[in-house]
Ligand SMILES: [Fe+2]
């Protein structure tokens with residue numbers, strides 16, 4: 383399938399704003415993939431698909447997870463914002479019949495990150511932070527990092543996210559903490 387077909391697949395699920403976001407993330411994915419030697423086609427595809435289930439009502443997301451036998455941890459149950467990543471993974475697998483584990487996992491972990499991230503995981507994680515539609519304070523700093531080092535940008539993204547969550551007394555998923563601990567131990571910064 384090409385990017386035009388993937389755009390047609392995601393379009394009915396998303397508002398104009400989220401559709402644009404997905405296209406911009408895909409463009410950023412391609413730019414990062416080309417800079418850091420990652421498969422550009424896979425990067426573009428996960429960029430387009432990563433938020434496909436984001437606007438599905440929360441009850442339907444929960445139902446989808448339950449029907450697929452996915453057991454949520456307490457912290458995941460408390461954080462509905464994270465559900466769409468698991469649902470996106472399921473949709474890719476069950477409906478689109480995508481079998482490429484690397485692509486499936488990039489979408490599955492795009493919100494939390496994880497330890498032992500692949501290069502494709504990192505590309506999507508970073509692209510989601512710095513895509514053209516993002517305008518939060520600090521985004522330019524992350525874009526600068528992304529020109530220098532993919533690993534450094536992953537780490538800075540994790541720090542940004544963990545700091546924002548803790549500042550608001552919100553749950554930090556254990557995968558994000560594991561990703562942070564893994565990053566500071568293994569990245570050559
Ligand atoms: Fe997302």
Ligand SMILES: [Fe+2]
Nearest residue numbers: 407432433510
């Ligand atoms: Fe996103």
